Each structure stands twice: as C-alpha cells, then as structure tokens.
Amino acid sequence: MKNFLVTGGVGFIGSNFILKARKEQWANIINLDKxxxxxxxxxxxxxxxxxxYHFVHGDIGNLELVRSLLEQHQPDAIINFAAESHVDRSIVSPQDFIQTNIxxxxxxxxxxKTYYEKLPSPRQAQFRFLHISTDEVYGSLSKTDPAFREDTPxxxxxxxxxxKAGSDHLVRAYHHTYGLPTLTTNCSNNYGPRQFPEKLIPLIVLNALNGKPLPIYGDGQNIRDWLYVEDHCEAIYLVLQQSQVGETYNVGGNNEVTNIEVVKQICAILDRLAPKPDFNYASLITFVKDRPGHDRRYAIDCRKIYQDLGWQPQESFExxxxxTIQWYLSNSTWVEQVQSGAYQTWIEKNYGNRNDTQDPIQGVNP
Structure with missing residues (x-):
C-alpha cells in the first residue's frame, strides 16, 4: 500500500479525506498538523x-521536521491541506495567513524538492505533490459572468x-522551474461533517439549535457554489491517481445558492428534525453589516475534471x-469540544458590533 503525507489532516477537509482514505484503503497516512x-x-x-495511520504534531513551516518525516516515511505523495482558511479571520489577522499559506x-x-531529487527514477515517476486550493483566488463574479475556469486570471x-493565490503560484513555479511533479485543485465552498463552526453552515446550524440569532451579511444575496466534502475527497484521490503532472483542476458541486437561501433551507430542515413548539427557526434570521470586500458570487466550471477524469459530484445540495445537519445533531460531544471560550470570543468579536441596532449575539432581531 502507498504512503501519503497529509498536511493539515486534522482540519475539516483533511480529516474527512483521511477517514475516507483509511476506510477505502487508499493508502497509509502520515498526518502532519499544527x-x-x-x-x-x-x-x-x-x-x-x-x-x-500516524499523527505528527508540527508545522509545515518547520523545514527540518518536514525533511525528517519525508526521510523516515518515504511517502509516495504529499497532499497539502494545511492552510488558514477563514476570510473573516484573514481580515483581522492577515499575517497568520501569509505565514502559513505562503x-x-x-x-x-x-x-x-530535496526529497524528490533523491528518489530513484521509478519512484520519481510515481511521486506527486497535490496542493489543495480555493476558487476564491479567481476573485468575484456578477450574476451573469461565466463560471471560473482553470484559465481564469x-x-x-x-x-x-x-x-492562497501566492501558494498556488509557488506550486506552479516549483513544477516549471525544478520539475517537481505537482498538481493543484481549486475547490468551491465545502460543507459537511466535522467543519469548524466559524463557517456559514455549521455556524447557522449550531446558533439555531441554541436559539441564537442567525447572522447574515449584507442583503444575503451573495452566491456560492457548494461542494459536499466527500465528493471533494473523491475528486482529490482521482486527481492524484489519474491526472497528468502539472495539471490544475477546478472542483465544484454545481450548486449555486445565495447565502440567505442556504440559511432558509437549514431552518426548514431543523423545523422537521428538531422542532420546537410554536417556533420556527427562520425567526432567528438577523441581517448584519457586511464584511469588507465581500465577493458577490463564486461559480465553478468543472467540465475539465469531468472530461479528463470522469468525476462529477454525487450529492445535491439538498x-x-x-x-450535514443530521451529523451535527448526532455528534453533540464533538460540537461541545470545538465550542470553546476562544471560539465564543471570536464570534462575539466578529459579529457582535456589525450593526448599531442589531446584536446577533444577544438575540435582537431586525
């Protein structure tokens, strides 16, 4: 069986990938996570x-640690999930994102590169470095713009x-300059089990269950394409196994939905699965001041990965x-573990002063 070094494997997408990789026996996993x-x-x-499965507590920025892991475990592939990923936090503390992501x-x-250059030729031919990136590197679209393609500037x-754009460019440069056999995937908004509740869907689910306001930026009409995390994991493995070296693939869910519609659908599902007498969850919806530079729309054209590799998402958004909601309802212990004091402080900091007349933390609705 092959060995994969997975970075950031305790995070949302990485952990789902590792669990699936071990269940399906794709590879042995060395998980490096900060x-x-x-x-x-x-x-x-x-x-x-x-x-x-082997876990190592450490930072991808620790060059000597990474080199020692590569020498010790001799992986056949490196899959780089490690990244700071929350836009709101990048606005408050951009230096953390430059440090980790670039x-x-x-x-x-x-x-x-050093590890690859020392490999014998047969193993060099099999080795891959797969970098997981985002559709946000392409910027923002209007409602009528065509979806992002792999050649979108x-x-x-x-x-x-x-x-993330900077890291993508570095990966490309190491392939073209040094011959490192790299691959890059740019995915749309992931959702599913085990996602930290600073992101929209788990935030709304958990706020609703706790009777807290459901904060919606601006007018709620920002559009995202939503990709179920297991579909994404399947795409990652397929790219790793079958694509040509140096390729880039967009991976999307073919589910463009406005933020307000996402929240309304969550509320409707919770009304069915976790009903409360004389109450509907949508009554908690609270519009708050928009975040700076909020991109209006993302959309992924993933025809290339379908045409080249035959991949397409299996889950509809519904x-x-x-x-996803069923998982959060069934895993209250996991939820309690991640909703620490530090998390609550962040939610207060990010949403508490968005509007002079609305306080989504304390429950005042518009």
Whole structure:
C-alpha cells in the first residue's frame, strides 16, 4: 500500500479525506498538523489503533521536521491541506495567513524538492505533490459572468484569497522551474461533517439549535457554489491517481445558492428534525453589516475534471445539507469540544458590533 503525507489532516477537509482514505484503503497516512484553534484531535479518534495511520504534531513551516518525516516515511505523495482558511479571520489577522499559506507552502515545497531529487527514477515517476486550493483566488463574479475556469486570471480580493493565490503560484513555479511533479485543485465552498463552526453552515446550524440569532451579511444575496466534502475527497484521490503532472483542476458541486437561501433551507430542515413548539427557526434570521470586500458570487466550471477524469459530484445540495445537519445533531460531544471560550470570543468579536441596532449575539432581531 502507498504512503501519503497529509498536511493539515486534522482540519475539516483533511480529516474527512483521511477517514475516507483509511476506510477505502487508499493508502497509509502520515498526518502532519499544527493543531490550531480549528482542529479537534478527537475528530480522528477512530484511527487511534489503526496501524496505517500516524499523527505528527508540527508545522509545515518547520523545514527540518518536514525533511525528517519525508526521510523516515518515504511517502509516495504529499497532499497539502494545511492552510488558514477563514476570510473573516484573514481580515483581522492577515499575517497568520501569509505565514502559513505562503511561507509554510514554500518550506513544504523546498523539503519536497530535496526529497524528490533523491528518489530513484521509478519512484520519481510515481511521486506527486497535490496542493489543495480555493476558487476564491479567481476573485468575484456578477450574476451573469461565466463560471471560473482553470484559465481564469487570478484576482484575489481578501488577504486569505491572496495568500492562497501566492501558494498556488509557488506550486506552479516549483513544477516549471525544478520539475517537481505537482498538481493543484481549486475547490468551491465545502460543507459537511466535522467543519469548524466559524463557517456559514455549521455556524447557522449550531446558533439555531441554541436559539441564537442567525447572522447574515449584507442583503444575503451573495452566491456560492457548494461542494459536499466527500465528493471533494473523491475528486482529490482521482486527481492524484489519474491526472497528468502539472495539471490544475477546478472542483465544484454545481450548486449555486445565495447565502440567505442556504440559511432558509437549514431552518426548514431543523423545523422537521428538531422542532420546537410554536417556533420556527427562520425567526432567528438577523441581517448584519457586511464584511469588507465581500465577493458577490463564486461559480465553478468543472467540465475539465469531468472530461479528463470522469468525476462529477454525487450529492445535491439538498441531500448533502440534510446529511450535514443530521451529523451535527448526532455528534453533540464533538460540537461541545470545538465550542470553546476562544471560539465564543471570536464570534462575539466578529459579529457582535456589525450593526448599531442589531446584536446577533444577544438575540435582537431586525
């Protein structure tokens, strides 16, 4: 069985990928994770006795650590999920995003290049470095603009998007300059089980269940394409196994939905699954001041990955959203573990002063 070094594997997408990789026996996994605020080590507790899984607490920016892991475990592929990923936090603390997403990726590439150059030719032919990125590097679309393609020019609008764009460019450069066999995927908004509740869907689900306001930026008409995380994991593995070196693929869910419609659908599902007498969850919807530079629309054209590799998403937004909400309802212990004091402080800081007349933390509706 192959060995994969997965970075950021305790995070949302990374943990879902690792669990699926071990369940499907795709590979043995070495998981390097910094364990930042968004990480819950218990997410992967099912693998505690799995001999094919090995966890290492560390930073991709630690060049010597990464080099030693590569020498020790001799991976056949590196899959880089490690990233600071929340736009709101990048507005407040952009330096963290530059440090991890750009400098960290640079150090990981440096270590990978040295490791790759020492491999015998047959193993070089099989080795891959897969970088997981985002559609946000392409900027913002109007309602009538065509969806992002792989050749859409980069135009990032937030510190997060700019840091991911920088890392994408580094990955491309290491392929073209040094011959490192890289691959890049740019995905749309992921959702599903085990997502830290600073992101829209888990935030709304958990606020609703706790009777707290459901904060919606601006007019709620910002549009995102939603990709169920297991569909994304399947795409990642397919790209790793079958695509040509140097390729870039957009991965989307074919589900463009406005933020307000996402929230309304969550409320409707909760009204069915967790009803309260004489109450509907939509009554908690609260419009708050928009965040700076909020991109209006993202849309992914993923025809290339379908034409080249035969991949397409299996979950509709409705089916994936139902599975997601059911998971949060059934995993209250996990939820309690991630909703620490630090998390509550962040929610207060980010949403508490969005509107002079509305306080979504205390429950005042418009």
């Amino acid at each position: 364990l930042t605020y968004a990480s819950n080590p218990n997410t992967l507790e099912a693998l505690d006795r799995d001999p094919g 400098f960290g990726t640079f150090q990981l590439l440096e270590a990978s 980069y135009a990032p609008n937030s510190p997060y998007a700019a840091s 089916s994936g959203l139902l599975k």
